[in-house]
Amino acid sequence: MWSFIHKMGSPPWFFRFSGALVRWLLPLNVGLLLAGAFWGLLVAPPDFRQGNSYRIIYIHVPAAVVALAGYYVMALAGAVSLIWRIKMADITMRAVAPVGAVLTGIALLTGAIWGKPTWGAWWVWDARITSMLILLFLYLGVVALFEAYENKTAAARACAVLTLVGTVNIPIIYKSVDWWYSLHQPASIKFTGESAIDSSMLYPLLLMILAFYCLFAVTVLLNMRTELVWTHRESGWLKQWVGDA
C-alpha cells in the first residue's frame, strides 16, 4: 500500500491512474446523483409539518457535510505537502479549495431557500449557519492567498500553513459560535432543534451524501488533472498521452 501512495506522488503515474478512475467514477457519480435525487425529491413521503418544502435537505445536508469534510481533506493535503514536500499534495490542496468553497456556498444558499418558507426569514443568525459562513470565509481566504502569491510553490506552502491553523481553529470557532448563539437565543422556537428522522427520509439522504462525496472526488480529480495538463504541457509523457488518446 505504501508503494501505491508513493507512486501517487509522481505526476505521470497519478495522471494515468486518475484517468482510469474518473472513467468509471463519473458515470457512477451521475447515476448516484440521479437515483438519490429521484428517491428524495419524488419518492420519499412529504413531511408532516413542512410538506414538500423539506425536500431541499437532499441537496442542503450533503453539500454541508462534504464541505466540512473537504476542509479536512485540504488540511491533510497541506500537512503532507509541508512535511514531505510532495508536489501532488500541493495540487490536491489547490484543487479542493474552490470545490469546498462552492459546496459551502450551495449549502448556505439552499439553507436560505429552505429557511424562507419554514422560518419566514431568508437569513437567520443561528449557530450552524454562522459557523458555515465562517467556513466559507476560511475557504475563500485560502483561494485568495493562493492567487496573491506569484511563486506558486511558495503559494502552496503558505496555503498549507493557513489551512492547518484554520483546522486547529475550526472546533474553537464552532464551539464559540454555539455558545454565542445559546446566549442570545430568543426563548421561543429552537431553529436547529434535533428531530428524529424517519428511515424513509433517511436512506435517500444517505444516498445523496454518498453521491455528493462522489461528486467531490470526481471534481477534485478533474481539477487536479487539469492542473497537471497545464503545468506539464511541455513534458514528454503528456505529449505521448495526447498522441495516444
Add this chain to the structure above:
Amino acid sequence: MPSEQPLLSLRAVFARQFYRHARSILASPSDVANPLLFFFMVITLFPLGLGPDPDRLAAMAPGILWVVALLASLMVSNRLFASDFEDGSLEQLALAPYPLALTALAEVMAHWLATGFILAGVSPLFGVMLGLPGDGLLVLAVSLLLGTMCLTLIGALGSALTVNIRRGGLLLSLLIIPLNVPVLIFGTSAVREAVIGGNPESWLALIGGLALGSLVVLPIAVAAALRVSLDS
C-alpha cells in the same frame, strides 16, 4: 576565518530582539498614537451612525468596543513584519542560529505592548463615552488585554503570510477575520456578563486559554509563514 561569537542563551536572544523592536517602534511615536486615534475616531462614528440614545449605545457598547479594537488590531498587524522585511533584517533573523519562532515571538510581544496593551488600558475611557456601566469597565480592560494578545498573534500570522505581497493589507484582513471570531465572541460575552451582574470569570478564562495556546502554537506557524514569504 570569521570570528566565532559564542551563542547567546534563548532568553538573551528574546530580550535582545524584544528591546530592539520596542525601541524601533517607540522611535516613531505616530506608530503608537495612530492606532489609538483610529480606535477613538471609529468609536465616535457609532453614535453618529446609530443615534445618541444612551440606552441603545450602552447595550451595544461591548460589541462596538470589541469590534473596533479588532479592526484597529488588523490595521496595525499589517506593519508588524513589514519594516523588518523591507530592510532585510528579517532575512538575517531567518538565517541566524536562533529559532525564528522565538525571535518572531519577541517582535510580536514588543508590538503588542505598543498597541494592544495600551489599547486595553485606555478602553475604559471609551467605554464610559459609550455609556458602558461601571461594572463592565474593568472586565472590558482585562478582556481586551488578553484578547489583543490573541489578536496580535493571529495578526502576526497574517502579516507573515502577506508581507511579500503587493496590497497585502486587505488580504491579511480576509485571512485573519475568521480566526478572530472566537476571541471576539468570548470578549464581548465577558463584558456583557459583567454588565448584567453575572460572573465573567469563565469567559475570561476562555480568552486566557486562547491567549496561552496562541503564545505556544502560533509562533511556530508564524516562523513557517515567514520562511515561505522570504522564499517566495
